Amino acid sequence: MAPIRDEPDDATTPVADLLDLSGQSALVTGAGRGIGAAIAARFAEAGAAVAVHYRSSSSGAEELVASIEARGGTAVTVSADLTRGNEVDALMAKVVARLGRLDILVNNAGVYPLSPLIEMSEEEWDSVIDANLKSVFLCTRSAARAMIERGKGGAIVNIASVEGELPAPMHSHYTSAKAGTLMHTRSAALELGPHGIRVNAVSPGLIWRPGLEEDWPEGVERWRQTAPLGRVGRPREVADACLFLASPASAWITGAALPVDGGILARAVF
Numbered sequence: 001m002a003p004i005r006d007e008p009d010d011a012t013t014p015v016a017d018l019l020d021l022s023g024q025s026a027l028v029t030g031a032g033r034g035i036g037a038a039i040a041a042r043f044a045e046a047g048a049a050v051a052v053h054y055r056s057s058s059s060g061a062e063e064l065v066a067s068i069e070a071r072g073g074t075a076v077t078v079s080a081d082l083t084r085g086n087e088v089d090a091l092m093a094k095v096v097a098r099l100g101r102l103d104i105l106v107n108n109a110g111v112y113p114l115s116p117l118i119e120m121s122e123e124e125w126d127s128v129i130d131a132n133l134k135s136v137f138l139c140t141r142s143a144a145r146a147m148i149e150r151g152k153g154g155a156i157v158n159i160a161s162v163e164g165e166l167p168a169p170m171h172s173h174y175t176s177a178k179a180g181t182l183m184h185t186r187s188a189a190l191e192l193g194p195h196g197i198r199v200n201a202v203s204p205g206l207i208w209r210p211g212l213e214e215d216w217p218e219g220v221e222r223w224r225q226t227a228p229l230g231r232v233g234r235p236r237e238v239a240d241a242c243l244f245l246a247s248p249a250s251a252w253i254t255g256a257a258l259p260v261d262g263g264i265l266a267r268a269v270f
Contacts, residue, residue, distance in 0.1 A: 019243055020247070027091075044074070053079065053091070093146075104155045111131045117172045132177035156197065157201065160181045165182075202257075205223070227262035
């Protein structure tokens with residue numbers, strides 16, 4: 001178990017080192033594109049060796065690794081079905097073998113389908129809960145075991161969603177999974193804190209992706225009109241929040257959920 005110490009206020013980390021991940025290794029799940037890719041790239045920029053996870057298509061993950069290596073960083077691709085415990089355990093073992101250690105886990109992988117509640121099949125419900133919530137449990141359990149065995153603590157960041165607090169039509173499975181992720185974050189923080197492992201969540205709002213405005217123009221416009229900051233978010237802004245929660249800058253933060261949503265959760269309701 002990592003030691004827990006009370007230190008005087010003058011035992012501070014230099015400002016230049018607060019976001020420095022040099023010498024650490026991180027696993028980012030679902031990192032072949034989008035938010036996951038932005039997180040992996042940002043962690044590599046901060047000095048971490050990064051394991052870029054993908055499930056089926058390797059092209060995006062391989063491109064990201066090549067980009068990180070071209071900038072002088074260290075990165076590897078890893079693949080697993082995160083809804084199967086044996087594959088998750090094998091994945092963690094592979095990350096430790098290839099990078100030498102595991103300090104940080106970002107549970108980003110998930111799916112985002114639409115389905116009306118009264119038409120939703122049992123299989124649809126199960127697949128979304130498994131991909132978005134069961135995977136968080138399995139990866140957290142396996143990563144925590146590796147971190148505890150090493151005895152140096154660690155940081156786990158779960159990608160939740162504002163939909164964990166705000167219901168959305170045709171998303172009863174997804175919102176349930178993300179609400180579960182928020183509570184799992186708090187429960188895991190409670191149990192893993194004595195081992196020096198911090199567990200936090202980031203709750204993104206609407207994040208830009210190629211084609212977003214074309215696919216959902218009315219939704220994007222509603223978001224812009226409702227969010228206090230008046231725009232959708234960027235993947236890099238979610239990555240920056242994850243970097244903060246994985247870094248020494250948040251050394252006394254655990255069990256927290258940080259909205260990265262342009263203020264949507266602070267909107268007026270009447």
